[in-house]
Amino acid sequence: MIRFLILLFFTSNLKAESQFGFGSGSYLGRAQVHGTYVIENKKNEFSAILGLTQDPAISSIKQISAVYLRSILDPVSVEGSHFFYHPLLLGLVLTFTDNPNYYLDSPEIYPQDSYYDVTSLRWGLRASTQIKSLKIFDQHLHFSLDGTLLERAFVVYFNNTDELDLFKYFFSLGFTIKTSF
C-alpha cells in the first residue's frame, strides 16, 4: 500500500500541480496530512493521506489512505483571477489501518486465515466540492468539503429493501485545506 502511494506520487510525469495540506473527518482521521497531485487540466487528482485519531478506549488509530477524484462538472473560473470553483468531483477512497485490532488475515486464534473477512482495509465513494486558488497571504489556498460513503452502505442496499435511510450510518463529511507548491 505504502509503495503504491509513493509510486503514485512520484512517477507521474503528466502536467501536474502538487498540493499539500491538512484535513479532518470523512473517515480518514481526526487530523490528516494530505499530499495531492492534480493532473490533466485539473480534471483528475490523486491524494495520499496520513490520518490520526485518538480513541481513549483503544489507543490511537493511524490510517493511510488513497483517494482518486475526477471533476464531473466543469469548473467555474473568474477571468483574470486564480479563482476556480469545482462544483462536484467524484471518486474512490481506500483506507488502511495498522491497528492490531484489525486484520487482513484472521488472527492465529481462528481455524483459518480467512475465518473472518478483511477488516483493516475499507473503501468507499467520495464526493467533493472545492474552491481553488483563493489567494491569501501570497499563497493559493484550496478549500474542499468532502463526503465519504463506506462500502458497507452498498452491502446494506443490496441486501435490504426500503432501507436507504441507513446510508447515514455509513456517511461522513470532512474538510480539507491545501496549498499549491
Next chain:
Amino acid sequence: MIFAGCLEFKDSPFDTKTSVKNPWNTKFSVPRYDLAGGDTVVFGIFSDSHQNYSDLDKTITDMGKQNVDFAVFTGDFTDYGSRDEYEVFYSFLKDATYPIYVIPGNHDLTTTGRTMFKKMFGPENSFIDTDFGRMIFFNNNFLETPEDLNYNFLDQAVSTAKATQPLFVFQHQDPLNSTSFSFARQTLFQGFLNASAANVYLFHGHLHSFKQTQLGTNTQVFQVSRIEGGRWMKVEIDKAEVRTFQCQRRNCVQVFP
C-alpha cells in the same frame, strides 16, 4: 432526517466513539407475573441478523404484534464488529415497544467489537431472577474472547439458583460445537447444567438454522434460526408448562413439548 444524519463529521471507521451514555442492557426489565393466578409469560428470541436490516425491522414489529412482553437477541448483529454496524443495529432496537436484552455473537466481538459492546450494551454476563425462573445471559464466544469465557460466572449463576427454579440460559454458541469447545469444556458445561435439579432451557444462535436437542433428563437446547425471512422463536410459560414455538413473521408452530 437522512440529510441531518449525513451532516456528521466522523473521524474514522476504525474508532469506537459512540454517543450512547447508558448501556442498553442496563435498561432491560422483565414484568412481574402471577403464574398461579393465571398469568402467561410470552417472550421472543431472535438471532443472527448480520446485515439483514429489513428482516430485523419486520421481526421486531412482528414480535410486538404477537404481544411479547420482552425479547432476547442471541448474537451476531454485525459482520465484523465495526462501529457503523453497531449504530445501525442500535437504531432498530430503539424502535421496539418492549424490552430487549442483547448478548454478543462471535462476529460482534471481532476487531473492536468487544469495546463497542461494553460501551453500547454493557456487561457480557449477567443473570436476573424472575417470577418464572432465572434468566442467565452468558458470553460463550470462546475463540473471540478466550480470556473472558467465564465458567465461574456460569457456575455461580446455576449453583445459586433455587433448586426448583427453572433456568433459561441464553448464549450465542452451541455449547457442544467442537470447533469452539474441546470435549473437556463441553463436559464441564454439561456438568454445570446437570447440577440444576430444575428444568433448563438453553437458547443459542450462531448456526443459522432451527434445531432442538435434549441433553440429559432436564435440559432442552434450542438452536435459533437466523432472522432471514423473519424467523424467530416464541416462548410461552404458564403455571402448567413451558411451550416453545418456531415462528416466521406472525405464523408460529409449536415445537416443544
